[in-house]
Amino acid sequence: MNAEIIAIGSELLLGQIIDTNSASIAKSLAENGIELVHTTTVGDDLQRMKETINAAVHRSEIVITTGGLGPTEDDLTREAVAQVTQHPLTFQPHLMEQIEALFKRRGFQMAENNRKQAYIPEAAVPIENPKGTAPGFIVETSKGVILSIPGVPSEMEYLMGNTVIPFLRKRFNLQRQIIRYRVLRACGLGESGIGHQIKDLMKESKNPSVGTLASIGDIRIRITAKGDTSGEVSNLIQKMEREIRGRLGILIYGVDNETLHGNIATELERLDRTVSIIETFTGGIISQKLASTGIQSFVQGTVLSSETSQRAFLGLSPEEFNSLRDDPKRFVELLAKKSRNGLRSDLGLAMFARIAEEQKKGEYRVETYYSLSNSTGNENQEHSIGGELWTVRERAAIIALDFLRKYLLKMTQSA
Structure with a gap:
């Protein structure tokens, strides 16, 4: 029909x-x-x-x-x-x-x-x-x-x-047919990369069908199933979900209307951990997302957009500051550590970025650096991101949040 x-x-x-x-x-x-x-x-x-x-x-x-x-x-x-x-x-x-x-x-x-x-x-x-x-x-x-x-x-x-x-x-004498869908949400890999890993499911599976929808830093994988009974439809969706999770693993952070920052908030409270945030490039995007959850585990977010504010926060002389900024890994580590120690939070997450080059008018390649300070030291990541600055900032914020999510996941697995 x-x-x-x-x-x-x-x-x-x-x-x-x-x-x-x-x-x-x-x-x-x-x-x-x-x-x-x-x-x-x-x-x-x-x-x-x-x-x-x-x-x-x-x-x-x-x-x-x-x-x-x-x-x-x-x-x-x-x-x-x-x-x-x-x-x-x-x-x-x-x-x-x-x-x-x-x-x-x-x-x-x-x-x-x-x-x-x-x-x-x-x-x-x-x-x-x-x-x-x-x-x-x-x-x-x-x-x-x-x-x-x-x-x-x-x-x-x-x-x-x-x-x-x-x-x-x-x-048309239509019989009542149950149609349901479930959305798996993933980040850490682009739509083409995720699509490559599940392309056979997208192409060959008709019931349930599988499709993807991408937005900045967030890939939604939709599983849609039809059947005559609720049990039949649920079984079809569950079987396909297991298959996709088996392929994508920790790239999947949630389902349906769940958000990355919402799930991080849940994990922070479940693990009884607090976090503070330092942002030098993302303009408060990371902090705003966590603050919107209303959790007490988010202690404070600090935006240090200028070199003056960064130097004052770290308490460095101009010479010490300039020397440290030449080593972005050490710089972002110190920001994370200072945030955790100064605010007495369990975790300190910092992100720093430098524009490497203008690729074409209005688009840039940006080197981004992330550090997560905990009681035993620092874990670090770095990524090169290209595009208009507003999209780079949004993607950098999601990378930082996903970094935190995966750390909390390791804590859960080792507990």
Whole structure:
């Protein structure tokens, strides 16, 4: 059973509003075992709308349009569907009564152009809309159906849940199928690197299916399974999760909506450890993420953006400071140690960076250094990161947090 979504409105193409409707409709379809094969956005141009709808009805059994059912001259979904299906628009008095009643309840005078909204293609089944002035409609095609619903998100969501999905289940005799997904979250390796390790699963596994989605420093691996029972679906997901965890190991830091800093906070409290942070390059990103968790284990974050502030923090003469900065590993070690000792925290985490070169205008290669001070000494890392400075800062902050996470993991394993 294939479905398509057509989001209608020039404002979508101009970037004036974001199309959240297609995502919401897609989720509803997936939850009911209906495979979405295309989503399309088309502007308020009658000819292009007709071409888009005509192509969709020849490809798919279910075509859902959203938007273009308002009262103005550029609301053309009714006309487009009528011409594609060769069913002329006809006036529906009972729909007109509902629209007039809604205006009266809300204390507004109905304009004459709202009369347009009571027209739907001949032989169409009306989708009555108690939430707004734009009724939808259902038209049968040679291959399946077209369902046209309003673009106002609250109205669309109401009609999807109360009319569209119940109609589709009955019309296509859909059996209730359970669809669930689980997201594994990973960092420490890019999307291409993680994709390489699980590429066979992504390519060959159909149920469950496996896909990835990347953002800065965070890779999400989605496992989606279908089945007739909850137990069947859970078993499919668990089996695939074990396989992926076996391949990626400690790269995986969490699941679903968990965050890297949230899980670090949980581990710090579980291990009864405190941490203080020194940032010279990331501008407080690391500290802000930990502070947002509200844990008492995060003692303090200190941002030392200038050389003056760094020298004052370390209590060094200009000569001593300049000599030390020539050795970034020793420099970041001293920052971490000073933070831990000065704030009496169990751990002191510091990061320092130097711009190595400008690769092209606005993009740089940055050498970043990290040190974690504990009661027995320091552990260090260094990474070379390239890109615009804001992305480098974000990635450096995630590297620092992941460094801390892996240290806490070692503590757990050795306990």
